[in-house]
Amino acid sequence: DDVVDHSDDEFWAKEPYRDKRLIIKTAKPFNAEIPPKLQVEHFNTPNELFYVRQHMPVPDINENEHKLTVTIVGKTTKVKEFTLKDLRKFKPVSVNAALMCAGNRRSEMNKVKPVKGLSWTTGAISNAEWSGVLLRDVLLHCGLDTENIDDKHVILTGADTDATGTQFSTSLPLRDALDTVLLATHMNGAPLPPDHGRPLRAVAPGAPAVRSVKWLQSITISTEESSSHWHQRDYRSFNPSTTWETADFPTAPPVYSLPVTSAICDPEDGETVTVEDGHIEVRGYAYSGGGARVLRVDVSADGGASWRAARLRQHAAPPARHFAWTLWSARLPLAGAPAQVEIWVKATDSNFNTQPEKFNDIWNIRGILSNAYHKIKVNLKY
Amino acid sequence: DDVVDHSDDEFWAKEPYRDKRLIIKTAKPFNAEIPPKLQVEHFNTPNELFYVRQHMPVPDINENEHKLTVTIVGKTTKVKEFTLKDLRKFKPVSVNAALMCAGNRRSEMNKVKPVKGLSWTTGAISNAEWSGVLLRDVLLHCGLDTENIDDKHVILTGADTDATGTQFSTSLPLRDALDTVLLATHMNGAPLPPDHGRPLRAVAPGAPAVRSVKWLQSITISTEESSSHWHQRDYRSFNPSTTWETADFPTAPPVYSLPVTSAICDPEDGETVTVEDGHIEVRGYAYSGGGARVLRVDVSADGGASWRAARLRQHAAPPARHFAWTLWSARLPLAGAPAQVEIWVKATDSNFNTQPEKFNDIWNIRGILSNAYHKIKVNLKY
Numbered sequence: 001d002d003v004v005d006h007s008d009d010e011f012w013a014k015e016p017y018r019d020k021r022l023i024i025k026t027a028k029p030f031n032a033e034i035p036p037k038l039q040v041e042h043f044n045t046p047n048e049l050f051y052v053r054q055h056m057p058v059p060d061i062n063e064n065e066h067k068l069t070v071t072i073v074g075k076t077t078k079v080k081e082f083t084l085k086d087l088r089k090f091k092p093v094s095v096n097a098a099l100m101c102a103g104n105r106r107s108e109m110n111k112v113k114p115v116k117g118l119s120w121t122t123g124a125i126s127n128a129e130w131s132g133v134l135l136r137d138v139l140l141h142c143g144l145d146t147e148n149i150d151d152k153h154v155i156l157t158g159a160d161t162d163a164t165g166t167q168f169s170t171s172l173p174l175r176d177a178l179d180t181v182l183l184a185t186h187m188n189g190a191p192l193p194p195d196h197g198r199p200l201r202a203v204a205p206g207a208p209a210v211r212s213v214k215w216l217q218s219i220t221i222s223t224e225e226s227s228s229h230w231h232q233r234d235y236r237s238f239n240p241s242t243t244w245e246t247a248d249f250p251t252a253p254p255v256y257s258l259p260v261t262s263a264i265c266d267p268e269d270g271e272t273v274t275v276e277d278g279h280i281e282v283r284g285y286a287y288s289g290g291g292a293r294v295l296r297v298d299v300s301a302d303g304g305a306s307w308r309a310a311r312l313r314q315h316a317a318p319p320a321r322h323f324a325w326t327l328w329s330a331r332l333p334l335a336g337a338p339a340q341v342e343i344w345v346k347a348t349d350s351n352f353n354t355q356p357e358k359f360n361d362i363w364n365i366r367g368i369l370s371n372a373y374h375k376i377k378v379n380l381k382y
Numbered sequence: 383d384d385v386v387d388h389s390d391d392e393f394w395a396k397e398p399y400r401d402k403r404l405i406i407k408t409a410k411p412f413n414a415e416i417p418p419k420l421q422v423e424h425f426n427t428p429n430e431l432f433y434v435r436q437h438m439p440v441p442d443i444n445e446n447e448h449k450l451t452v453t454i455v456g457k458t459t460k461v462k463e464f465t466l467k468d469l470r471k472f473k474p475v476s477v478n479a480a481l482m483c484a485g486n487r488r489s490e491m492n493k494v495k496p497v498k499g500l501s502w503t504t505g506a507i508s509n510a511e512w513s514g515v516l517l518r519d520v521l522l523h524c525g526l527d528t529e530n531i532d533d534k535h536v537i538l539t540g541a542d543t544d545a546t547g548t549q550f551s552t553s554l555p556l557r558d559a560l561d562t563v564l565l566a567t568h569m570n571g572a573p574l575p576p577d578h579g580r581p582l583r584a585v586a587p588g589a590p591a592v593r594s595v596k597w598l599q600s601i602t603i604s605t606e607e608s609s610s611h612w613h614q615r616d617y618r619s620f621n622p623s624t625t626w627e628t629a630d631f632p633t634a635p636p637v638y639s640l641p642v643t644s645a646i647c648d649p650e651d652g653e654t655v656t657v658e659d660g661h662i663e664v665r666g667y668a669y670s671g672g673g674a675r676v677l678r679v680d681v682s683a684d685g686g687a688s689w690r691a692a693r694l695r696q697h698a699a700p701p702a703r704h705f706a707w708t709l710w711s712a713r714l715p716l717a718g719a720p721a722q723v724e725i726w727v728k729a730t731d732s733n734f735n736t737q738p739e740k741f742n743d744i745w746n747i748r749g750i751l752s753n754a755y756h757k758i759k760v761n762l763k764y
């Protein structure tokens with residue numbers, strides 16, 4: 001992934017404390033999953049258990065001095081600076097939203113054919129109540145012309161910096177961002193932890209988490225997308241026949257939303273489960289990007305010959321404005337008394353999209369958007 | 383489908399003239415597909431070739447006398463009537479949108495296991511430029527309180543009537559409808575033909591066509607969904623294990639959007655195609671509901687072992703506001719010189735949802751939302 005050598009220890013000297021229950025995928029930069037059973041324990045993931053996805057070291061920011069620069073590029077370019085105190089003058093808003101890495105469940109796609117990227121299992125998604133102010137309100141205050149938004153982008157730049165001094169940056173289409181993006185200072189009622197962007201983070205509900213830029217330092221409204229490596233050379237969509245040699249990044253669609261997905265979190269693959277009264281209890285999550293709401297989660301213990309609709313635990317937000325994940329549970333009947341069973345899960349969202357059964361036809365070089373049925377095998381005890 | 387006996391000839395005496403090229407599925411009520419090759423001939427389907435889906439006879443309406451009644455149910459219920467002349471005082475708007483029957487491609491799902499409904503092939507979708515006024519503007523004029531819209535519905539009732547005198551009716555969530563619904567008087571620049579709702583039709587872009595109520599006579603804003611048979615006992619989503627005996631219609635999600643789909647229109651299944659220079663030309667459509675835009679169409683001639691991205695012909699509307707279909711074409715390379723080839727197509731939309739490969743796991747008693755890969759076999763000539 002990384003194009004720059006980050007091996008200097010000095011560079012990583014200020015990393016924050018992390019909860020020991022997180023499952024570390026890489027230490028520098030810090031990338032860690034939440035364990036599956038803890039994932040389904042809480043609708044809003046406790047801050048210390050929220051999965052962590054970093055590209056660089058965590059910047060050490062003095063909240064009282066932090067400034068957000070907003071630039072609206074145009075005939076006469078407008079620039080304004082905001083302290084956190086300035087931002088608090090805007091109307092406070094909250095949104096309940098899951099953030100999911102576009103690479104969540106990459107390890108399953110990797111089994112079809114190797115892909116490049118962090119080997120995430122199902123733990124690169126968590127859910128929180130985010131609080132702050134609306135990007136829209138701040139941009140209107142800065143004099144944004146809301147008549148001409150269709151070919152514009154919001155470039156978001158963080159304070160995290162690689163060894164060459166390049167800051168993390170990506171962008172979103174302005175139209176999407178005006179509808180949904182929060183400038184968040186709080187997560188589940190507490191100030192953002194350092195790993196999640198203290199003191200200020202963009203939260204782009206329904207989009208891959210990479211667009212929710214942490215340690216937010218500047219916002220630029222432009223006719224151009226972000227020119228950063230992370231935006232131009234990553235998080236783009238390709239078909240299974242595209243190779244690293246044939247991939248044409250500039251014309252490939254940037255990933256600004258996420259397809260419907262689901263996972264079984266409890267039991268875990270390979271566990272031994274006690275059968276009670278011919279049934280086993282199964283729990284997990286489901287999620288769909290772009291504001292879609294999960295409408296149904298179906299679970300099968302017979303390779304899709306029969307499906308049982310799970311009980312859903314959901315946020316109240318309506319379809320098209322639904323950004324939270326869905327937790328689900330099912331009491332699954334077993335035929336006979338097998339020693340082992342394979343469990344499948346698939347979800348249907350409010351656009352009635354479902355998941356593909358297999359990864360083959362959604363396979364892509366970067367291993368993103370890996371949303372086929374989740375299938376696990378468990379051993380049974382009677 | 384029909385619960386009422388419509389066999390009386392008198393009842394059907396005023397049916398309009400229909401283009402002879404339409405492929406009739408049922409004569410009374412008139413249901414007809416557009417032939418596949420004509421489907422891809424025009425981005426905006428000529429009005430006379432637009433597929434037709436009726437539940438009852440076409441009502442014969444005098445435009446000059448037609449009135450739309452708008453009722454906002456509340457502590458003090460508000461009622462207003464509009465002639466077509468009154469409606470013309472609102473700001474004129476147009477939207478380019480495909481309308482697709484929720485049962486489009488039912489015949490393919492039916493092959494897995496029989497379903498109930500009209501045996502549509504791939505021809506129950508067409509595209510048009512619709513013109514009229516915004517439902518939103520009319521409701522604001524009628525004093526709609528836009529603060530409390532989340533648990534409300536827009537009940538749309540047509541002038542079409544069954545043999546017992548019951549008028550066709552269905553509803554949409556108010557939040558969705560305020561964003562998108564048009565009260566249309568024109569289709570591709572001409573007054574609506576009788577088969578498409580003359581003189582006034584609701585057009586609900588991104589929703590199954592059944593919500594785009596023709597011969598619109600009344601609009602009611604209510605905390606209740608439509609109580610009609612068509613709304614309560616049809617167009618709801620079930621999993622493959624739900625039977626007519628176990629189906630619980632009141633708790634099943636009404637279908638208000640449509641998943642991503644695609645079809646090959648030229649050649650047709652079973653046709654003989656000439657191979658030129660080791661390639662064949664393939665054309666078709668793709669579509670996704672809820673405002674999603676099709677981002678890529680992939681075609682395979684080797685059972686998914688390799689995929690070729692098609693050229694796309696699209697409307698300019700951005701994702702989340704994209705309601706038109708996409709026409710596509712591909713020059714597909716063939717390995718060797720086979721006598722027959724199976725061609726597969728699948729589309730990916732702006733939420734990165736894709737189609738399931740097979741119908742098995744999306745099968746449902748009513749045969750709706752039938753969006754697996756379209757697969758055809760053609761004979762090859764050299």
Ligand SMILES: [Mo]
Pocket residue numbers: 053100101102103208209210
């Ligand atoms: Mo990510």
Ligand SMILES: [Mo]
Pocket residue numbers: 435482483484485590591592
């Ligand atoms: Mo339909």
